[in-house]
Amino acid sequence: MSNVLEIKNLKSGYGSVLIINDVSLLVGVNEVVGIIGPNGAGKTTLLKTILGYLKPWSGDVIYLGKRINGLSTEKIVQLGIGYVPERGGVLKTLTVRENIELVAGIFKEASERLRDLRRLFPLIDERASQIAGTLSGGEQKILSVVLGLLTAKKLLVMDEPSAGLAPVARKKLSSMLKNITNNLGLSLLIAEQDPSLVTVLSDVVYVMERGSFVRSGRPDEIVKTEILREHYLGL
Numbered sequence: 001m002s003n004v005l006e007i008k009n010l011k012s013g014y015g016s017v018l019i020i021n022d023v024s025l026l027v028g029v030n031e032v033v034g035i036i037g038p039n040g041a042g043k044t045t046l047l048k049t050i051l052g053y054l055k056p057w058s059g060d061v062i063y064l065g066k067r068i069n070g071l072s073t074e075k076i077v078q079l080g081i082g083y084v085p086e087r088g089g090v091l092k093t094l095t096v097r098e099n100i101e102l103v104a105g106i107f108k109e110a111s112e113r114l115r116d117l118r119r120l121f122p123l124i125d126e127r128a129s130q131i132a133g134t135l136s137g138g139e140q141k142i143l144s145v146v147l148g149l150l151t152a153k154k155l156l157v158m159d160e161p162s163a164g165l166a167p168v169a170r171k172k173l174s175s176m177l178k179n180i181t182n183n184l185g186l187s188l189l190i191a192e193q194d195p196s197l198v199t200v201l202s203d204v205v206y207v208m209e210r211g212s213f214v215r216s217g218r219p220d221e222i223v224k225t226e227i228l229r230e231h232y233l234g235l
């Protein structure tokens, strides 16, 4: 199987308002795919449609060769797509351990994954008894990534993982994510408004504007085009 995720001519939105308009995308095995685009472009809406929070109006979402459109979010997560939302990924009033136990209790394969995650993220044990809401923003983000990884068998979908992080924390996150793909054999789909993290990590970058992809390609090519458009053409 060469693709972990295949999106074909997808349309979705809220109520009767179309947001995602005819989007197609491929995520290969062990590939990191980035989606960049301005505020309101539709990145979150696309990710929510993949995860089943929104039902596709038309088109297909295919995971490991199976159509998953129409399935509930719970089913989709059980099939092995991990999700790190932009906000609200951790339960702030619970400890780090309780957050992990909660997710690990729902998904039976999670305990096996937890062994690998302990090695990759010392925070899990070092801060086990700390209330999650008292972790720094960067640490909460790491916990949120850990929770996504507990259920990600083949694919982790992340919405703006670097949002609100200081440059040092961003660098840490970036090397951590590199480590993840190498160590756990996962593919990543990452949406970001700020292209810096995505362009460092991704094999392929898609540019979203007004609910559609307007360009895609290798990160270096995409960055050059974006800088040119922004600075010289004022677009």
Ligand code: ATP
Pocket (backbone or CB within 6 Å): 014, 019, 037, 038, 039, 040, 041, 042, 043, 044, 045, 046, 193
């Ligand atoms: P950002 O980078 O700011 O998070 P985004 O690219 O993720 O932006 P979306 O959050 O997907 O963009 O928003 C796309 C469009 O959908 C926007 O016009 C937004 O106002 C609209 N939208 C988002 N959520 C809802 C909702 N629950 N109901 C109605 N419209 C919504």
